[in-house]
Amino acid sequence: MSEHNANTMNLKLHVWRQKGPDAPGKLETYDAKHVSPDMSFLEMLDEVNETLIKTGIDPIAFDHDCREGICGMCSQVVNGVAHGGQERTTVCQLHMRSFQDGDSIFIEPWRARAFPIVKDLVVDRSALDTIIQSGGYTSCHTGGIADGNAILIPKPDADYAMDAAECIGCGACVAGCPNGSAMLFTSAKVAQLAALPQGKAEAAVRVHAMTEALQGCGFGNCSNHYECQAACPKGINVKFIAKLNREYLKAALN
Amino acid sequence: MQILKSVVGRKVFMAITGQCMVLFAVVHMLGNSSIFIGPDGINAYAKHLHDLGPLVWIFRAGLFAFVAIHIFYGIQLTLENSAANPTVYAVKKQIKATFASTSMIWTGLLIALFVTFHILHFTARVTPGIVKGVDALGRYDVFTMVVSAFKNGGIAFIYVAAMCALFFHLSHGIQSFFQTMGWNTDRTQCTISTIGKAVAFILLAGYAVIPLSILASALIK
Ligand code: HEM
Ligand code: FES
Numbered sequence: 001m002s003e004h005n006a007n008t009m010n011l012k013l014h015v016w017r018q019k020g021p022d023a024p025g026k027l028e029t030y031d032a033k034h035v036s037p038d039m040s041f042l043e044m045l046d047e048v049n050e051t052l053i054k055t056g057i058d059p060i061a062f063d064h065d066c067r068e069g070i071c072g073m074c075s076q077v078v079n080g081v082a083h084g085g086q087e088r089t090t091v092c093q094l095h096m097r098s099f100q101d102g103d104s105i106f107i108e109p110w111r112a113r114a115f116p117i118v119k120d121l122v123v124d125r126s127a128l129d130t131i132i133q134s135g136g137y138t139s140c141h142t143g144g145i146a147d148g149n150a151i152l153i154p155k156p157d158a159d160y161a162m163d164a165a166e167c168i169g170c171g172a173c174v175a176g177c178p179n180g181s182a183m184l185f186t187s188a189k190v191a192q193l194a195a196l197p198q199g200k201a202e203a204a205v206r207v208h209a210m211t212e213a214l215q216g217c218g219f220g221n222c223s224n225h226y227e228c229q230a231a232c233p234k235g236i237n238v239k240f241i242a243k244l245n246r247e248y249l250k251a252a253l254n
Numbered sequence: 255m256q257i258l259k260s261v262v263g264r265k266v267f268m269a270i271t272g273q274c275m276v277l278f279a280v281v282h283m284l285g286n287s288s289i290f291i292g293p294d295g296i297n298a299y300a301k302h303l304h305d306l307g308p309l310v311w312i313f314r315a316g317l318f319a320f321v322a323i324h325i326f327y328g329i330q331l332t333l334e335n336s337a338a339n340p341t342v343y344a345v346k347k348q349i350k351a352t353f354a355s356t357s358m359i360w361t362g363l364l365i366a367l368f369v370t371f372h373i374l375h376f377t378a379r380v381t382p383g384i385v386k387g388v389d390a391l392g393r394y395d396v397f398t399m400v401v402s403a404f405k406n407g408g409i410a411f412i413y414v415a416a417m418c419a420l421f422f423h424l425s426h427g428i429q430s431f432f433q434t435m436g437w438n439t440d441r442t443q444c445t446i447s448t449i450g451k452a453v454a455f456i457l458l459a460g461y462a463v464i465p466l467s468i469l470a471s472a473l474i475k
Contacts, residue, residue, distance in 0.1 A: 080347035106345040180339035220338030221261045224430040230349035239440045246436030248262040
């Protein structure tokens with residue numbers, strides 16, 4: 001590897017280590033040596049883990065899957081910001097070139113009551129699935145293949161729905177929210193489906209079911225801090241929360 | 255009722271009660287500024303209000319109910335929110351949240367304390383040293399009461415400090431109202447937020463100028 005490259009850096013990592021859900025956790029300090037600026041953040045952790053394994057230390061557990069910013073599995077709060085603070089970037093797409101030699105980096109798991117820690121940086125995000133299961137779908141009969149233009153959808157509506165559908169369900173909105181609320185996540189699905197003719201039919205039932213599920217999973221309420229939008233790697237806008245509120249009021253008043 | 259338990263429903267009650275209090279605060283500030291016309295201004299204004307009789311009490315009861323609802327849900331939501339976020343990060347950066355947005359419960363409770371004091375002070379007039387009297391036309395002399403109260407630096411400070419708390423509360427609260435009611439999009443967010451802060455500042459300036467100018471003229475004399 002690039003061990004003798006003059007561009008490599010040495011970093012100090014402060015990583016949250018926790019053996020299991022009920023074990024007490026604490027920050028441990030590790031050296032990351034000869035880190036190439038071309039590595040991704042997770043590759044850097046892979047290398048650190050190699051060293052840890054060689055020295056007989058349990059490697060740092062962290063979630064990841066696609067490593068290309070689309071699956072939403074990676075979940076790390078880096079230096080106090082979910083996904084590390086580079087705009088519209090998941091932590092797997094964050095590169096070491098945005099750090100400097102000698103930097104100290106704090107790495108912590110998502111923290112919220114609804115996301116219990118499984119181990120180290122791995123949290124259980126299935127509460128987000130529970131919210132989707134409560135109403136984040138349409139129950140239409142699929143039947144045969146529909147004619148492409150049978151249901152006309154104006155371009156602005158389709159774009160709006162697509163913007164909301166960009167959510168990858170990573171949970172950064174919850175991790176960033178001072179209230180541990182999943183309102184941005186929930187609103188993205190409510191807004192996406194409410195904007196489309198197929199979703200409109202169940203809009204009222206859906207908004208009730210999904211906000212109740214959100215509450216039932218132990219998430220907090222939205223206080224309009226907008227930290228979620230700042231943390232979101234897909235740039236989901238808080239306008240969708242306003243849309244959810246609108247949908248809720250429409251449903252409640254009818 | 256489902257709406258009284260809902261994450262959105264309770265926020266809507268907070269937002270509407272809060273915004274009605276803002277309307278009250280604007281009208282109250284405009285009424286107060288009649289003090290700059292002199293004793294004839296504010297004493298006449300106070301007499302007109304009191305002459306409304308039972309209407310005054312209906313209005314007070316309504317406003318009290320709004321304040322109670324707002325405080326109740328404010329405390330309930332804040333407690334739920336901190337329970338939903340029990341562990342703190344070793345390092346946490348705020349990107350969009352502000353001092354105003356994260357201290358709503360504290361600025362709110364300061365305002366509640368102040369309102370209690372303010373009612374005992376100028377409405378019930380039971381605080382020590384309050385000047386009660388009537389003017390030449392037999393009207394309750396609000397002008398002298400207020401002017402003599404604010405010559406006391408401590409009292410003037412309490413009023414100005416409370417208005418600063420109100421400023422912070424509303425600099426988040428007013429824009430938050432529009433978001434909670436769903437009357438917001440990404441196109442309007444920036445404008446609504448600026449207008450909210452401007453209204454909050456106008457209220458701060460409009461209220462604080464009264465104790466400050468009275469105190470300043472007392473100090474100059
Ligand atoms: C009297 C004591 C008060 C307390 C304890 C209090 C508490 C709070 C809290 C905790 C919130 C945030 C709720 C949340 O986002 O979860 C809030 C919002 C708000 N408050 Fe107050 N407040 C008080 C007085 C006032 C007054 C006097 C006004 C107006 C003059 C006001 C106007 C607002 C508005 C407009 C909001 C925004 C509602 C929303 O989030 O949509 N509040 N208050
Ligand atoms: S690992 Fe898939 S988004 Fe980061």
